[in-house]
Amino acid sequence: HARRLEKVEENVWLQFTQLAAEYKVVNLGQGFPDFSPPSFLLESLCNAVKAGSSMHQYTRAFGHPRLVKILGKFFGRILAREIDPMQEILVSVGAYGALFCAFQALVDEGDEVIIVEPFFDCYESMALMAGGKPVYISLKPQKVTGPPLSSADWVLCPEELASKFTSRTKAIVINNPNNPLGKVFQREELQMIADLCIKHDVICFSDEVYEWLTYDGAKHIKIASLPGMWERTITVGSAGKSFSATGWKVGWAIGPGHLLKHLQSVHQNSLYHCPTLNQEAVAVAFEREYELFGTGESYFKQLPTQLQAKRLKVAESLRSVGLQPFLPEGGYFMITDISSLKVDLNDPSSKDEPYDYRFVKWLIKEKRLGTIPVSAFCSQGSRADFQNYIRFCFVKDDSTLKAAEDILRQWK
Ligand code: PMP
Numbered sequence: 558h559a560r561r562l563e564k565v566e567e568n569v570w571l572q573f574t575q576l577a578a579e580y581k582v583v584n585l586g587q588g589f590p591d592f593s594p595p596s597f598l599l600e601s602l603c604n605a606v607k608a609g610s611s612m613h614q615y616t617r618a619f620g621h622p623r624l625v626k627i628l629g630k631f632f633g634r635i636l637a638r639e640i641d642p643m644q645e646i647l648v649s650v651g652a653y654g655a656l657f658c659a660f661q662a663l664v665d666e667g668d669e670v671i672i673v674e675p676f677f678d679c680y681e682s683m684a685l686m687a688g689g690k691p692v693y694i695s696l697k698p699q700k701v702t703g704p705p706l707s708s709a710d711w712v713l714c715p716e717e718l719a720s721k722f723t724s725r726t727k728a729i730v731i732n733n734p735n736n737p738l739g740k741v742f743q744r745e746e747l748q749m750i751a752d753l754c755i756k757h758d759v760i761c762f763s764d765e766v767y768e769w770l771t772y773d774g775a776k777h778i779k780i781a782s783l784p785g786m787w788e789r790t791i792t793v794g795s796a797g798k799s800f801s802a803t804g805w806k807v808g809w810a811i812g813p814g815h816l817l818k819h820l821q822s823v824h825q826n827s828l829y830h831c832p833t834l835n836q837e838a839v840a841v842a843f844e845r846e847y848e849l850f851g852t853g854e855s856y857f858k859q860l861p862t863q864l865q866a867k868r869l870k871v872a873e874s875l876r877s878v879g880l881q882p883f884l885p886e887g888g889y890f891m892i893t894d895i896s897s898l899k900v901d902l903n904d905p906s907s908k909d910e911p912y913d914y915r916f917v918k919w920l921i922k923e924k925r926l927g928t929i930p931v932s933a934f935c936s937q938g939s940r941a942d943f944q945n946y947i948r949f950c951f952v953k954d955d956s957t958l959k960a961a962e963d964i965l966r967q968w969k
């Protein structure tokens with residue numbers, strides 16, 4: 558195999574999605590809703606299927622015209638700037654596709670890429686596959702709020718962050734709201750990152766797939782909206798996450814033409830485009846959201862309201878067994894420290910694995926509850942700091958959450 562694959566063969570999704578299926582668990586592991594997407598989305602797909610033969614053929618490589626137009630209009634309004642839908646947007650196969658194009662297009666052999674831990678695992682693999690050198694910095698828990706514990710407690714040390722920027726730094730990757738913590742970055746935190754990007758002429762990859770999902774009044778701010786940042790930011794989004802249809806795999810990158818054109822080249826020469834039908838249906842859904850934005854009928858408003866209650870339900874279930882979850886300000890997930898649960902994992906075969914990996918396997922096999930180990934979201938060197946946490950996805954039907962609660966309550 559090619560050398561670029563050397564450090565990317567182990568994959569948490571491969572490992573734990575398979576195991577969860579094998580044991581038929583109550584699954585709060587992989588991040589996907591187990592309830593139906595909104596009916597207007599499904600209708601838009603049915604309509605697209607019947608709309609004529611062109612819907613079943615190739616469309617424009619960099620994004621179906623109807624979709625890029627509405628994305629430009631939609632995000633142009635949020636960013637308070639004119640976005641050129643043809644030059645400043647790329648639609649790809651999910652946020653994964655958009656991220657992959659960004660790394661391939663902008664990270665060169667030997668370039669340093671700063672990655673904020675804990676991170677969505679593919680950033681590290683994508684940096685490595687591009688020949689880049691990941692440089693890690695950890696969010697660390699500090700008592701900022703509380704009690705109860707909150708994802709806002711996880712913060713970056715300003716001096717440490719500044720020390721990671723060198724003449725070799727090409728890009729920094731942030732994920733806001735963050736997977737797995739649920740942290741929503743405050744304006745001051747984004748400004749600190751922006752100042753360093755500008756000072757050192759560094760590009761920012763901002764993964765905002767959970768941008769609509771904030772709770773308890775937390776406000777999502779786009780780093781691209783800060784002065785001097787549009788020119789150097791690639792913002793990534795996902796229709797799968799926006800409309801609770803993760804299998805659709807429609808995502809996008811938005812940014813200035815001088816950067817975006819290189820992502821378009823990668824995409825053009827690898828994937829070409831993602832399915833026309835899904836792009837058309839997502840376009841219609843965004844047109845609807847554009848009209849309803851900020852109203853109670855907007856799905857981007859309804860979904861977080863619905864998730865707010867689910868999030869509290871899962872937190873309550875965890876507290877019932879004495880666990881203290883970090884209540885997330887945004888996103889699909891919450892994490893909790895598991896070291897207080899004195900469990901005899903009793904599996905000598907896996908002694909070399911991080912504690913959370915062993916714990917999650919035990920939880921799947923013995924309790925039939927699926928979760929994800931948090932040390933999968935950090936570098937090898939930080940595993941010791943993260944191996945006492947596991948991640949729960951709360952974007953699940955109430956019956957699933959009830960089944961999980963029953964498992965937890967019987968525990969004691
Ligand atoms: N970024 C983050 C932070 C994610 O959690 C995910 C998983 N949905 C993705 C990107 C990938 O999104 P998509 O399914 O649109 O490829």
Ligand code: GLN
Pocket residue numbers: 570586587588589736
């Ligand atoms: N983003 C989802 C998660 O974090 C799913 C990722 C995946 O399955 N590759 O759970």
